[in-house]
Amino acid sequence: MRITAVTCVKNEGPFLLEWIAFNRLIGVTDHLFYSNDCTDGTDRLLDALAARGLCMHLPNPAEGRNYQMEALKAARRQDVVTEADWVWVADVDEFLNIHVGDHTIPALIDACGDPRAISVTFQFFANDGVSSFVDKPVIEQFHRSHNPDLWCGETAIEVKSLVRHDFPLQYYGAHRPFQKGKAKPVWxxxxxxxxxHKFLVAANPRRIRRFPAHGARDFATLNHYALRSLDSYLVKNDRGDVNRENRAFDDTYWRERNDPAWEDKSIQRYVPDLRKALAELKKDKEIKALHEECVALHMAKRDTLLARP
Known part of the structure; x- marks a missing residue:
């Protein structure tokens, strides 16, 4: 089964190897990265990975400033997407935590009855007092979140989606596909x-990319590490949104997502294999050096920001 992950990145260098290694563990066979305006070595690391066949890396084609949607439009023309059995549109801070079978995407697809799309609910993982950036797997460091059924008083929580090759696609959205005409695929x-139904046909403006989370995570959860360490959040705040211009990551964004009410360590089932996969990637001296350069530039940016009044 060929599964392609599509994502947009800007200054995510320290986190790239973990995301790629993790996705490969769960069955992703191909990665398509679009990058823009990187200053932390992200683009150089992706170029080196692409040269080794570990991903495809393209400059973001956006002519306006709606980076993600323009990239997703361009992605539909790439062989790595058109020839895939399934497409997974997600961000580098999002990890698909699968609870069934061998904990892979094929096992999730089988458990869901092989539909044409699967939308998996977010679970926002808190910072939970982690101040310092350290170069170790994100999924190993953060294990507290909001109540998975309730976030900021909302019972409906956002999703990300796996899309099968024969989905009657009009276009890929960041959170869900949109279908042509009145098609009603099994989803x-x-x-x-x-x-x-209202989610399927995008009939409810408040629920176009979300639906009630209660009971929706038996087979899989989407672990979203939007905050990470305080150091990394500071750097992210300075960088701004990867996907669209003029969106700030401010203290409100932080407060909403930094809810440590719930403990969930289930994703750590992947950690032993993830460590081995990361060690294997870093056996390549150039990949290891480029990763370490990204880490150093990430920390240097933090230090520059902390020196401001």
Whole structure:
């Protein structure tokens, strides 16, 4: 089964190897990265990975400033997407935590009955007092989140989606596909239940990319590490949004996502294999050196920001 992950990045260098290694563990076979305006070595590391066949790296084609949507439009023309059995549109701070079978995407697809799309609910993982950036797997460091059924008083929580090659696609959205005309493909949540009709046809403006989270995560959860360490959040705040211009990561964004009410270590089932996969990638001296350059530039940016009044 060929599964392609598509993502947009800007200054995510220290986190690239973990995301790629993790995705490969769960069954992703191909990665398509679009990058823009990188200053931390992200683009150089991706070029080196691409030269080794570990990903495809392209400059973001955006002519305006809606980076993600223009990249997703361009992605539809790439062989790595058109020849895939499934496409997974996600960000580098999002990890698909699969609870069934051998904990891979094929096992999730099988559990859901092989639908044409699967939308998996976010679980936002808190900073939980982690101040310093350290170069170790993110999924190993953060294990507290909001109540998975409730976030900021909302019972409906955002999703990201796996899309099968024969989905009647009009276009890829960042959170879900949009279908042509009145098509009603078989489409499930992360428990294998059919998604609500109003979500399927995008009829409810408040719920275009979300639906009630209760009962929707039996087979999979999307662990979203939007904050990471305080150091990394500071750097992210300075960078701004990868996907669209003029969106700030401010203290409100932080407060909403830094809710440590719930402990969930289930994703750590992947950590032993992830460590081995990362060590294997770093056996390549150039890849290891470029990763370490990204780490150093990330920390240097933190130091520059902390020196400001």
């Amino acid at each position: 499930t949540d992360g428990s294998g239940r059919k998604v609500q």
